[in-house]
Amino acid sequence: MAHEKKQLLRRLESAKELSRFMADYYYELNEAALSGKQKIAWCTSVGPAELLRSLGYLIYFPETHAAMLGATRMATEMIPTANAMGYSPEICSYLTADIGAFVKGITPLSTAYKGISSVPKPDVLVYNTNQCRDVLDWFNWYGDKFNAPVIGIQSHRSVGEITESHIASIASQIENLVAPLEQLAGRKLDMDALKQAVALSRECSDLWAKCLATASAKPSPLTFFDATTLMGPAVVGRGTLQAVKTYRLLLDELLERVAGGKGALVGEEKFRLYWDGMPVWGRLGMHSTMFAELNVNVIASTYCSSWIFSALDSSDPFKSMARAYTELFIARDDTYKEKYIQSKLEVFGCDGILYHNARTCPNNTNCLYGMPQRLFAKTGIPFVTMDGDLNDLRCLSDEQTKTNIEAFIEQLEEMK
Amino acid sequence: MVAVTCCGPDVQPAIPAPTYYLKSSNMSKAYSTEQSIYAGVDVGASHTKVALIDTAGHLCGHGVRKSGVNFSATAEMCLADALHMANCTPDQVTHTVSTGYGRHNVTYATGNQTEIGCHAKGCYFYFPEAITVIDIGGQDNKIIKLDSQGRRISFKMNRKCAAGTGAFLEEMATRLDIPLSDMDGLARQSSETVKIGSYCTVFSATEVLKYVRQGEKVQDIIKGLFASVIRRVLEMDALTEKVVMTGGVVAHNPYLIDLFEEHIGRVIMTPPFPQLAGAIGAALYAKANQTSDNE
Numbered sequence: 001m002a003h004e005k006k007q008l009l010r011r012l013e014s015a016k017e018l019s020r021f022m023a024d025y026y027y028e029l030n031e032a033a034l035s036g037k038q039k040i041a042w043c044t045s046v047g048p049a050e051l052l053r054s055l056g057y058l059i060y061f062p063e064t065h066a067a068m069l070g071a072t073r074m075a076t077e078m079i080p081t082a083n084a085m086g087y088s089p090e091i092c093s094y095l096t097a098d099i100g101a102f103v104k105g106i107t108p109l110s111t112a113y114k115g116i117s118s119v120p121k122p123d124v125l126v127y128n129t130n131q132c133r134d135v136l137d138w139f140n141w142y143g144d145k146f147n148a149p150v151i152g153i154q155s156h157r158s159v160g161e162i163t164e165s166h167i168a169s170i171a172s173q174i175e176n177l178v179a180p181l182e183q184l185a186g187r188k189l190d191m192d193a194l195k196q197a198v199a200l201s202r203e204c205s206d207l208w209a210k211c212l213a214t215a216s217a218k219p220s221p222l223t224f225f226d227a228t229t230l231m232g233p234a235v236v237g238r239g240t241l242q243a244v245k246t247y248r249l250l251l252d253e254l255l256e257r258v259a260g261g262k263g264a265l266v267g268e269e270k271f272r273l274y275w276d277g278m279p280v281w282g283r284l285g286m287h288s289t290m291f292a293e294l295n296v297n298v299i300a301s302t303y304c305s306s307w308i309f310s311a312l313d314s315s316d317p318f319k320s321m322a323r324a325y326t327e328l329f330i331a332r333d334d335t336y337k338e339k340y341i342q343s344k345l346e347v348f349g350c351d352g353i354l355y356h357n358a359r360t361c362p363n364n365t366n367c368l369y370g371m372p373q374r375l376f377a378k379t380g381i382p383f384v385t386m387d388g389d390l391n392d393l394r395c396l397s398d399e400q401t402k403t404n405i406e407a408f409i410e411q412l413e414e415m416k
Numbered sequence: 417m418v419a420v421t422c423c424g425p426d427v428q429p430a431i432p433a434p435t436y437y438l439k440s441s442n443m444s445k446a447y448s449t450e451q452s453i454y455a456g457v458d459v460g461a462s463h464t465k466v467a468l469i470d471t472a473g474h475l476c477g478h479g480v481r482k483s484g485v486n487f488s489a490t491a492e493m494c495l496a497d498a499l500h501m502a503n504c505t506p507d508q509v510t511h512t513v514s515t516g517y518g519r520h521n522v523t524y525a526t527g528n529q530t531e532i533g534c535h536a537k538g539c540y541f542y543f544p545e546a547i548t549v550i551d552i553g554g555q556d557n558k559i560i561k562l563d564s565q566g567r568r569i570s571f572k573m574n575r576k577c578a579a580g581t582g583a584f585l586e587e588m589a590t591r592l593d594i595p596l597s598d599m600d601g602l603a604r605q606s607s608e609t610v611k612i613g614s615y616c617t618v619f620s621a622t623e624v625l626k627y628v629r630q631g632e633k634v635q636d637i638i639k640g641l642f643a644s645v646i647r648r649v650l651e652m653d654a655l656t657e658k659v660v661m662t663g664g665v666v667a668h669n670p671y672l673i674d675l676f677e678e679h680i681g682r683v684i685m686t687p688p689f690p691q692l693a694g695a696i697g698a699a700l701y702a703k704a705n706q707t708s709d710n711e
Contacts, residue, residue: 376570382569382570383570384571385572387575399517400556400573403517403530403531403532403573404573406530407530407531407532407533407568407571408571410529410530410532410533410568411532411567411568411570411571414567414568415567415568
């Protein structure tokens with residue numbers, strides 16, 4: 001008899017609905033790109049999606065495509081092509097993987113979704129530098145390639161307290177996008193449509209926040225690794241009713257698990273960890289299994305919470321969008337970040353924290369300026385640092401990661 | 417070098433220190449075939465180490481070989497060497513814990529622990545107080561901080577780069593065309609240290625080539641390499657407690673410990689067999705497992 005693998009993790013039924021959402025999303029984009037019936041805007045993941053939506057654009061997010069390159073472990077084969085073109089191995093491996101794949105004429109979409117052979121051609125590229133400057137370089141390359149306009153928002157970085165001047169400057173930049181986007185779309189902005197998109201985006205965000213909050217239950221019904229894929233609609237579907245419907249289903253299932261005392265782990269949840277930084281997309285399955293085998297659940301993260309936009313307010317679309325985009329964790333200063341993580345550790349009842357030191361994403365890495373040591377001094381919650389990367393598997397050692405994690409769990413056991 | 421090889425006067429070691437220095441012929445006398453023993457196997461990137469301890473915690477045999485490409489076979493051979501030294505039979509090994517990168521390749525192991533845990537346990541056994549353990553291994557370096565109860569407070573491993581590890585010194589020995597075993601003696605003859613600043617092994621090699629071209633003495637270059645290893649380790653973490661050093665690199669290059677002491681201005685403690693610290697820790701885990709099995 002064949003040896004049966006022990007089931008370590010419980011699958012979420014509603015994940016199928018989320019997968020369907022993603023398939024519909026990409027097929028709709030592909031159809032629009034082929035028929036030319038609807039304009040396509042490329043947008044950074046925390047760019048002004050609500051505005052684009054209300055002007056009738058379909059939105060494609062290159063970051064999600066780059067994450068797919070990572071998750072399918074294609075990225076490491078694509079990155080060298082971009083490196084050879086002058087994009088350093090030290091910069092964003094989303095950028096290098098995505099551009100490398102484009103140059104090679106390869107996309108994971110064609111494997112995942114039959115009939116799609118390429119990424120959809122943009123009519124316009126709209127960026128927001130609230131995450132990093134790399135997105136602008138990335139979009140400029142494509143703008144040049146497709147001869148399409150590149151417009152966007154230059155955000156404030158390392159923001160401490162958010163002031164009215166921060167909001168005013170971002171809101172006016174968003175408003176300044178309206179005229180060129182109207183011209184390209186061939187239609188005027190309907191303020192009611194914008195308000196509706198902002199309202200739906202807020203609803204999607206609130207539902208996603210509630211889904212993530214269920215992980216405070218013991219045992220947690222959710223793992224970080226599940227959340228990284230379940231967050232797809234929150235990223236690409238902001239401002240759509242379908243994304244809202246999808247998260248209602250997910251929330252119901254998670255609440256049902258909580259009510260039934262069912263955790264995401266089949267076995268005992270001995271320890272609960274917080275993950276700071278990006279996931280290692282090419283190792284989602286491996287890491288998920290590794291932790292589950294150790295009876296550890298990584299229950300919460302900074303990364304998955306980055307698509308919670310509680311400031312969105314349909315009665316004041318431009319200013320509330322400006323606030324929501326500026327409140328983003330990655331755009332804040334270390335004092336804010338430290339307090340944020342500290343509160344999450346408390347809310348989720350974490351026994352430890354794992355900092356992913358992503359080689360090519362210093363913007364999404366929070367262990368480079370002494371934060372782990374400061375937070376440890378404040379909370380007494382132990383930490384471990386993992387060297388790796390979001391997409392470039394040349395930057396990580398699976399053996400060292402395994403030893404680090406296992407040793408960390410041994411340490412938690414000793415401290416119990 | 418100030419060799420501190422055992423606990424302070426107010427703390428009695430669980431085993432008398434001289435036991436560790438017994439020759440194999442002497443070791444064999446104490447062990448009858450009925451006595452249970454515990455094995456620790458540390459399959460490192462460079463060498464595999466086996467330590468055997470008895471129910472009283474005495475080290476009764478050990479074996480060290482290059483890990484090679486067949487970890488399972490090497491672990492078997494090291495066990496055979498250790499059993500021979502202890503004059504024991506395989507049947508006497510009640511529990512075996514494996515550790516190190518090849519820990520899952522030890523077919524006769526009954527459990528496994530990470531090398532972080534085993535080095536910590538092995539060092540705390542000799543120095544039962546709050547300590548910082550620095551292990552310089554073939555492939556990686558570790559800094560482990562323990563509280564006075566022997567519990568791990570934190571640990572760090574070096575990043576992917578091999579600079580500061582045994583692999584770095586091996587690479588440099590090749591570049592300088594000298595046997596690895598000669599490095600310690602040559603470094604001791606140095607009158608001046610050359611500065612090797614890069615934390616990249618490849619860049620360090622080019623620095624070495626520059627010094628060769630300039631006609632610097634090999635002894636001074638090697639001392640410079642030792643100083644470079646020390647700097648790489650000190651960059652990893654702050655040393656807050658008493659310091660214990662372990663690993664094959666310090667076992668074979670004790671002058672490195674002298675230089676380290678000079679550098680940090682503190683006495684560094686070393687267990688009697690620095691290279692065996694992880695294996696002894698693993699054997700102690702094996703013994704502890706046996707104890708818990710019997711409870």
